[in-house]
Amino acid sequence: MRRFTSRNTVWICLLFGAVLAVPLFVSNSFAIDICIRILLFAFIGVAWNLMGGYAKQLSLGHAAYFGLGAYTSTILLIRYGVSPWIGMLVGGIVAMLASLPIGALCFRLRGPYFAIATIATAQVLMLLFLKFRDFAWGAEGTTIPNLGDAPLMMQFEGKAPYYYIVLALLVIGLVVTYCIERSWIGYYLVAVGEDEDAAEAIGVDAQGIKRNIYLISAFLTALAGTFYVQYIYFIDPNTAFSFNVSVEAALVSIVGGIGTLWGPVVGTVFLEATSALLQSWLGGGHGGVQLTVYSLILIAVILIRPTGLIGIMTEFYARLVRSGAATAKEVPLDP
Amino acid sequence: MATTRMATIPRRHARRDFLKKSASVAAVAAFGTTRKAFAAEPVNIGGLYPVTGSFAQIGQGCVNAAKLAVQMVNDAGGIKSLGGAPLNLIVSDVQSDTTVTRTETDRLISGYKLSAIHGCFASALTLIASEVAERAKMPLLTGSSSDQLNKDRHYTFTPFCRASQFALAQLQMSKLVSDAPKVAVIFENTAFGTSTSNGLREQAPGQGVEIVMFEPYSAGLTDASPLINKVKASGANMLFPVSYLNDLILIIRAIKQNSLQIAINGGSGGFVIPDFYKNVGAVAEGLLGVAHWNHDVNADAQKVNAVYKQQHGEFLFEYAGGLVAQTFMIADALERAASVDPQKVRDALSTLDVSSGYAAMGPGGRVKFGPDGKNIYAHPVGVQWQHADLAAVFPKEDARAPIVKA
Amino acid sequence: MLTTVAQAVVNGLLIGGIYALVSIGVTLIFGVVKIVNFAQGEFVMIGMYISYFLASSFGIDPLVSLIVVMPALFVIGVLLQHLLIRRVLALGDMPQIFLTFALSLLVVNVALLLFTANYRTVQAPYSETAIHLGAINLPVAKLIAFVVAMTLSAVLWVFLHATDLGKAMRAAAQNRDVAMLMGINPDRVFSVAVGVALALAGAAGALLMPFYPAYPLVGQVFVLMAFVAVVLGTLGNVTGALIASLMMGVAESLGIQFVGADSGLIVVFVMLLLTLALRPSGLFGGRSR
Numbered sequence A: 001m002r003r004f005t006s007r008n009t010v011w012i013c014l015l016f017g018a019v020l021a022v023p024l025f026v027s028n029s030f031a032i033d034i035c036i037r038i039l040l041f042a043f044i045g046v047a048w049n050l051m052g053g054y055a056k057q058l059s060l061g062h063a064a065y066f067g068l069g070a071y072t073s074t075i076l077l078i079r080y081g082v083s084p085w086i087g088m089l090v091g092g093i094v095a096m097l098a099s100l101p102i103g104a105l106c107f108r109l110r111g112p113y114f115a116i117a118t119i120a121t122a123q124v125l126m127l128l129f130l131k132f133r134d135f136a137w138g139a140e141g142t143t144i145p146n147l148g149d150a151p152l153m154m155q156f157e158g159k160a161p162y163y164y165i166v167l168a169l170l171v172i173g174l175v176v177t178y179c180i181e182r183s184w185i186g187y188y189l190v191a192v193g194e195d196e197d198a199a200e201a202i203g204v205d206a207q208g209i210k211r212n213i214y215l216i217s218a219f220l221t222a223l224a225g226t227f228y229v230q231y232i233y234f235i236d237p238n239t240a241f242s243f244n245v246s247v248e249a250a251l252v253s254i255v256g257g258i259g260t261l262w263g264p265v266v267g268t269v270f271l272e273a274t275s276a277l278l279q280s281w282l283g284g285g286h287g288g289v290q291l292t293v294y295s296l297i298l299i300a301v302i303l304i305r306p307t308g309l310i311g312i313m314t315e316f317y318a319r320l321v322r323s324g325a326a327t328a329k330e331v332p333l334d335p
Numbered sequence B: 001m002a003t004t005r006m007a008t009i010p011r012r013h014a015r016r017d018f019l020k021k022s023a024s025v026a027a028v029a030a031f032g033t034t035r036k037a038f039a040a041e042p043v044n045i046g047g048l049y050p051v052t053g054s055f056a057q058i059g060q061g062c063v064n065a066a067k068l069a070v071q072m073v074n075d076a077g078g079i080k081s082l083g084g085a086p087l088n089l090i091v092s093d094v095q096s097d098t099t100v101t102r103t104e105t106d107r108l109i110s111g112y113k114l115s116a117i118h119g120c121f122a123s124a125l126t127l128i129a130s131e132v133a134e135r136a137k138m139p140l141l142t143g144s145s146s147d148q149l150n151k152d153r154h155y156t157f158t159p160f161c162r163a164s165q166f167a168l169a170q171l172q173m174s175k176l177v178s179d180a181p182k183v184a185v186i187f188e189n190t191a192f193g194t195s196t197s198n199g200l201r202e203q204a205p206g207q208g209v210e211i212v213m214f215e216p217y218s219a220g221l222t223d224a225s226p227l228i229n230k231v232k233a234s235g236a237n238m239l240f241p242v243s244y245l246n247d248l249i250l251i252i253r254a255i256k257q258n259s260l261q262i263a264i265n266g267g268s269g270g271f272v273i274p275d276f277y278k279n280v281g282a283v284a285e286g287l288l289g290v291a292h293w294n295h296d297v298n299a300d301a302q303k304v305n306a307v308y309k310q311q312h313g314e315f316l317f318e319y320a321g322g323l324v325a326q327t328f329m330i331a332d333a334l335e336r337a338a339s340v341d342p343q344k345v346r347d348a349l350s351t352l353d354v355s356s357g358y359a360a361m362g363p364g365g366r367v368k369f370g371p372d373g374k375n376i377y378a379h380p381v382g383v384q385w386q387h388a389d390l391a392a393v394f395p396k397e398d399a400r401a402p403i404v405k406a
Numbered sequence C: 001m002l003t004t005v006a007q008a009v010v011n012g013l014l015i016g017g018i019y020a021l022v023s024i025g026v027t028l029i030f031g032v033v034k035i036v037n038f039a040q041g042e043f044v045m046i047g048m049y050i051s052y053f054l055a056s057s058f059g060i061d062p063l064v065s066l067i068v069v070m071p072a073l074f075v076i077g078v079l080l081q082h083l084l085i086r087r088v089l090a091l092g093d094m095p096q097i098f099l100t101f102a103l104s105l106l107v108v109n110v111a112l113l114l115f116t117a118n119y120r121t122v123q124a125p126y127s128e129t130a131i132h133l134g135a136i137n138l139p140v141a142k143l144i145a146f147v148v149a150m151t152l153s154a155v156l157w158v159f160l161h162a163t164d165l166g167k168a169m170r171a172a173a174q175n176r177d178v179a180m181l182m183g184i185n186p187d188r189v190f191s192v193a194v195g196v197a198l199a200l201a202g203a204a205g206a207l208l209m210p211f212y213p214a215y216p217l218v219g220q221v222f223v224l225m226a227f228v229a230v231v232l233g234t235l236g237n238v239t240g241a242l243i244a245s246l247m248m249g250v251a252e253s254l255g256i257q258f259v260g261a262d263s264g265l266i267v268v269f270v271m272l273l274l275t276l277a278l279r280p281s282g283l284f285g286g287r288s289r
Helices: A006-025 A029-054 A063-080 A084-106 A111-131 A160-182 A184-194 A196-201 A206-232 A243-256 A263-282 A289-304 A308-330 B017-034 B056-075 B098-111 B123-136 B163-177 B191-207 B225-234 B245-257 B274-284 B299-312 B318-337 B342-350 C002-033 C040-058 C062-088 C093-115 C140-162 C164-174 C176-181 C186-208 C218-232 C238-258 C264-278
Strands: B043-049 B087-093 B114-119 B182-188 B210-217 B238-242 B288-291 B381-386 B389-394 C130-133 C136-139
Touching: A006 A029, A006 A160, A029 A160, A029 A184, A029 A206, A029 A243, A029 A263, A029 B098, A063 A084, A063 A111, A063 A206, A063 A243, A084 A111, A084 A206, A084 C264, A111 A243, A111 C093, A111 C218, A111 C264, A160 A184, A160 A206, A184 A196, A184 A206, A196 A206, A206 B098, A243 A263, A243 A289, A243 A308, A243 C093, A263 A289, A263 A308, A289 C062, A289 C093, B043 B056, B043 B098, B043 B318, B056 B087, B056 B299, B056 B318, B087 B098, B087 B318, B098 B114, B098 B123, B114 B123, B114 B318, B114 B342, B123 B191, B163 B191, B163 B238, B163 B288, B163 B381, B163 B389, B182 B191, B182 B225, B191 B210, B191 B238, B210 B225, B225 B245, B225 C002, B225 C238, B238 B245, B245 B274, B245 C136, B245 C140, B288 B389, B299 B318, B318 B342, C002 C040, C002 C136, C002 C140, C002 C164, C002 C186, C002 C218, C002 C238, C040 C062, C040 C093, C040 C186, C040 C218, C062 C093, C062 C140, C062 C186, C093 C218, C130 C140, C136 C140, C140 C164, C140 C186, C140 C238, C164 C176, C164 C186, C176 C186, C218 C238, C218 C264, C238 C264
Parallel strands: B043 B087, B043 B114, B182 B210, B182 B238
Antiparallel strands: B288 B381, B381 B389, C130 C136
């Protein structure tokens, strides 16, 4: 865990200031889109990381909560005229409630069993939403009503408001992670993640911890779902419960640094930047070029530095410190 | 399994100038020796199609057709009221992905001075593009049959028939085959499947057609036999599968394997593309379907088809031909608006009324939009696979070949 | 009615044979190497394409192509183990899972680049014929696939139980450390396990070719079912995977028949979730991992 020296704090404030100022300086709509996407997936990654990084429960079905959040707020909006701001919170609660039985079922399993079970639950939800059409528009999906500029209904004309909303979500996610990291829950969490049996042996309520962290993780992921619908104006089961969302959430965390505060953020920025670079070098044209290169990079990261980019950065930092300490050692204490 | 692509991560970035450049190069190259010096600024129009991802096959064909259409417009002198300005097509790959569609539509609209856009083949993608276009006050033309596209919109124009009209045509065609049609409807639980099948269910009683089975199925079948087993048990004498290509292949083959004698109306979608015949082979001969455009509708359509066939080696399929017509509709609107301003183009489209030329080469031969963006003259044609090609066979006014009895 | 049910069961069994070939491979790798190969479906796809090209270029029947496909994929498997899997063995669940995910992504997209998204089909003389046993239809292509799948499974069983190498594999699966102490070379055993698993996946591909179109994403259609079968049959248990696959094929088919054509997968998943709730290690499991 990184200690927050005063120097670190200054850096973080500067960074945050820069991030806040982005929409003021960047007028290119597409660039803002990329930023929004980065922030959104960093946020989803942060939410996932609580489960997958700290508690080491590799969930590949987080899209279940993403979708539940998205659908809850949309149903409330279209059928009952409820503002998505409220719908977002209700969606979070629905996701939390769903995480209880899902967790109860899946937590009995370890490792890959757990992963496969989570994939199955997200798929089941997708299939259910596809099947029961009267409830939620089925496969055709629905667009959200065009309300023009309606801040109270989470619709805006420009891009900047969306940017700030998702930035706020990310900040919330980071703050939550930070607080958990520092608290007793955080210590127990890591213990459970490292070795669940040992943790239980010393009296940690592993099941309870897992359940609680799952609640939080599900809640946050659902918020992202609502935002997403409001942003792309459309929802259908394939998009809402998309396996790609589940994978991306885990991916950015692993590449960036699993179980670290900033891992998902770093991971998202790196992956999106890589993607943008690839796009401009290789252009369009052939389906598959980008993803091929992308997957090669992924394999390289996994093979070379499984602790993720944060691992690389931490090592670099440590080496700096060590070399500094070494130089200090050479100074004689006594003349 | 529903359309989860387990490890495929969609990339949400656009193709940049690469496509823009190649489109311009193609347009310039098309003029060859008769190159004129263009005094007038090109008019930008956007084309949004899924060139990669699950709809890649069809998307590529659409882009080919879009480029050909622009070439044709420019060859004929461009937009005369704008000083002979050529059309400049800006293509974007929406990667069969909803997020990409959102950002790409936005990127095209805000990054280029567009006058109009067309796309996206798949309903979900088109709905999103339509939402973005609506908010950006950019006119969008599309051949997508989703009825949702005509609700509460002012900038979306649909020159071709709607899903409900497809359904009606299929029902009417079933009476050609049998006096007491007992129809089994199996459809993918995708937007395409559900919208078309709803139309079938609603209109069947009115047409005197009995639906004995109405079953959504999960797209991405591992095996169509259980489904066909069910069809067999239902006692149907006609089958309406509503599917994209891969499931259609399995269904048609399973019907053969299970020795099921049943008339088939394959609908639209994956049924009316050259790849269907390539994969299913002679089994396709005589199968009926419906389309919102076919290449034998009139002489203009035949002309375009000939050029396309020469360039790409296969016939010009439904959606692709339709979008050639759409390009000419845009050209017509530009001509009358005498402006590149999207609002003026939109207004010109709303007063469009053509009954000749490439813009009107669809079934019905006339395009005029109602207040909801629907073409009031649009209707589908029934088609039949004959000699590895599609022939329009229904209704009588649109039939270009007799129906071959299987 | 009885005919309908019987036909549904038959259909389920036949496709279950294909699921079995894929799931046995996954469970074999998991049992011996302790890694879940999320890219298994992609090797089915490779098998299909090899078979397709042999058919379209040389007119070789997909069944005959097994002679080429299986060894080819065995070699690929050995290389895979040696170059990639070996390096993540000590790293824990997540890097391992993500390695195979990345691999899956890689293979799909290379295939997209090389072959485009178009569907490729092979028309064999038996592609659309069927044998009729009374009122029951047995499509010949699927029947052959089933028979070959069962034969391969039987051969594998004999290999695992009657040959030294096979026993070594099972020993390594049960307890890697003790096996090493007994002089078993883990590297060799792992390579063979992965090689065999991929050969089975490739076989599934070749067997599918007469009645299923090949396209880059085809593996993912089958792999989900395979995974459910693996978990249901207990990870690492080859016989379990086989039985579970057949059960799932039948459950899916009956689900489609009696619950709804869009409910086949739901039925299977419910089966999975129920089993996991009641027997977390799968139907044939002892202790959970």
